[in-house]
Amino acid sequence: QVQPVESGGGLVQAGDSLRLSCVVPGLTFSNYAMGWFRQEPGKEREFVAAITASGGTTYYADVVKGRFSVSRDNAKSTMFLQMNSLKPEDTAVYYCAVRDGRTLKAVAYEYDYWGQGTPVTVSS
Numbered sequence: 020q021v022q023p024v025e026s027g028g029g030l031v032q033a034g035d036s037l038r039l040s041c042v043v044p045g046l047t048f049s050n051y052a053m054g055w056f057r058q059e060p061g062k063e064r065e066f067v068a069a070i071t072a073s074g075g076t077t078y079y080a081d082v083v084k085g086r087f088s089v090s091r092d093n094a095k096s097t098m099f100l101q102m103n104s105l106k107p108e109d110t111a112v113y114y115c116a117v118r119d120g121r122t123l124k125a126v127a128y129e130y131d132y133w134g135q136g137t138p139v140t141v142s143s
Contacts, residue, residue, distance in 0.1 A: 021045055021132045023115040028137030031105055039100040039137060041115030046132075048096035049073070052118050055089060055100050056127060057111035058136075064127055067113070068100060072121035080125075082108075105141045112136040 027039040041053070054069035068079045068089040077089050086105075091098040098115065116130035124130065 021117065023117055023132055023134035025113065025115045025134045025137040028113060028139045030140045030142065032142050033106055035105050035141070036101070036103045037105065037139060039102065039113055039115075039139075041098045041100075041134060042096055043115075043117055043132070046096070046117065048091075049093040050121065052121050052123060053091065053098050054116045054118070054124065054130060055098075056114045056116055057109075057139075058114070059111045062111075064114070066125045066127070069123045069125055070098065071123055076123060078123050078125060102139070105139075107141045107143050110139060110141050112138050 023041050023043045025041050052072050055067040056064050057067050058064040066080050070077045070089045070091055074091045086103050088101040114136045115134040117132040118130045
């Protein structure tokens with residue numbers, strides 16, 4: 020059983036920044052592509068960002084491009100999501116996802132392991 024664990028969420032004001040982290044115990048971390056998804060209350064889960072196993076390529080949803088940055092430190096088996104210029108529309112539970120592969124995917128069904136989520140609330 021593999022379960023990613025997210026941390027770093029919280030309550031912030033519009034314009035603030037947060038950095039989310041994800042660790043995945045029991046995994047050879049550098050072999051797996053990873054991604055971030057989010058889900059707002061009453062909404063479908065949506066793609067946020069993805070990164071290849073090596074960290075060499077990233078991809079972002081249009082609504083976060085230029086504000087969010089995904090990275091990974093394979094030596095520490097940790098993926099990050101740096102979120103800047105946060106907006107109330109970014110309020111959601113953020114999920115770390117891992118797929119059994121090395122390439123980018125932007126749809127939830129391509130991922131195999133999911134964290135429990137960390138909530139982010141951005142007030143006006």
